Amino acid sequence: xxxxxxxxxxxxxxxxxxxxxxxxxxxxxxxxxxxxxxxxxxxxxxxxxxxxxxxxxxxxxxxxxxxxxxxxxxxxxxxxxxxxxxxxxxxxxxxxxxxxxxxxxxxxxxxxxxxxxxxxxxxxxxxxxxxxxxxxxxxxxxxxxxxxxxxxxxxxxxxxxxxxxxxxxxxxxxxxxxxxxxxxxxxxxxxxxxxxxxxxxxxxxxxxxxxxxxxxxxxxxxxxxxxxxxxxxxxxxxxxxxxxxxxxxxxxxxxxxxxxxxxxxxxxxxxxxxxxxxxxxxxxxxxxxxxxxxxxxxxxxxxxxxxxxxxxxxxxxxxxxxxxxxxxxxxxxxxxxxxxxxxxxxxx
Numbered sequence: 344x345x346x347x348x349x350x351x352x353x354x355x356x357x358x359x360x361x362x363x364x365x366x367x368x369x370x371x372x373x374x375x376x377x378x379x380x381x382x383x384x385x386x387x388x389x390x391x392x393x394x395x396x397x398x399x400x401x402x403x404x405x406x407x408x409x410x411x412x413x414x415x416x417x418x419x420x421x422x423x424x425x426x427x428x429x430x431x432x433x434x435x436x437x438x439x440x441x442x443x444x445x446x447x448x449x450x451x452x453x454x455x456x457x458x459x460x461x462x463x464x465x466x467x468x469x470x471x472x473x474x475x476x477x478x479x480x481x482x483x484x485x486x487x488x489x490x491x492x493x494x495x496x497x498x499x500x501x502x503x504x505x506x507x508x509x510x511x512x513x514x515x516x517x518x519x520x521x522x523x524x525x526x527x528x529x530x531x532x533x534x535x536x537x538x539x540x541x542x543x544x545x546x547x548x549x550x551x552x553x554x555x556x557x558x559x560x561x562x563x564x565x566x567x568x569x570x571x572x573x574x575x576x577x578x579x580x581x582x583x584x585x586x587x588x589x590x591x592x593x594x595x596x597x598x599x600x601x602x603x604x605x606x607x608x609x610x611x612x613x614x615x616x617x618x619x620x621x622x623x624x625x626x627x628x629x630x631x632x633x634x635x636x637x638x639x640x641x642x643x644x645x646x647x648x649x650x651x652x653x654x655x656x657x658x659x660x661x662x663x664x665x666x667x668x669x670x671x672x673x674x675x676x677x678x679x680x681x682x683x684x685x686x687x688x689x690x691x
Contacts, residue, residue, distance in 0.1 A: 399594025
């Protein structure tokens, strides 16, 4: 971080701090938020964590989960007041303020010192202090580095270590993706030394599926998977009625797009979901095809080169039609000979 001394001086005395992260937070987003909150509380700060939306139940084990404020009609006024009164606002795991919905403008207008910690492409220039790198596998990796740079590594306890580990584990695909660097392993080793129970974290995140979720995954793969061999593309579409049929909860569709990408010869995969208020899209790719650019150019989204999200205000049928009509433009880039493992993961 540039101006590290000034940042350390900012946190040398107790402050009112607000921490927020992107909508539908994943393990990296929530893990970094709760780890930072616990760390700052140890330094004497008054800290509130605000999530723009709910998040998967398989993250509820994280220490501090019960204190997270979910921004909605009931907590809207409270959330606004916290942002307005905050002396420091931390923005974690997102690069643009529109990723936190209505909270974005509140943060933009806030007189608080703003701090961005993130690893996504194209960061918006709104923060006073920035810890940002697309080379980082996860925001939790960057947060760990920042704590060490501040000389406060001794404040990392078991609970903080497990929150940090969860973010690194998930954003590296359980250490399978090429963003699993030497630095990732060194940090992971340090977190284990701090007491992180890696088996527990993995079990909570990956092995706590409901029966309805497993049936939903089976249905999606057997009935809704479309493979377009001409364009080395596969996608899954889910309508609102199907989500309701399987009593789908937040997080139940997470990772589903990776099944489509795992098909031999597939370079580009998508999951396209009717969420009633809008169509949500999650993209993955292999090799040089940038889903970040694809999402940004056509579906008001973005993320990483090989993992991004988008949205559409068209109907599901119209969105699917548009998606398929776009593919011929990219036929040359969707060449399986150019593929290599993708480098990161994002929330659906």
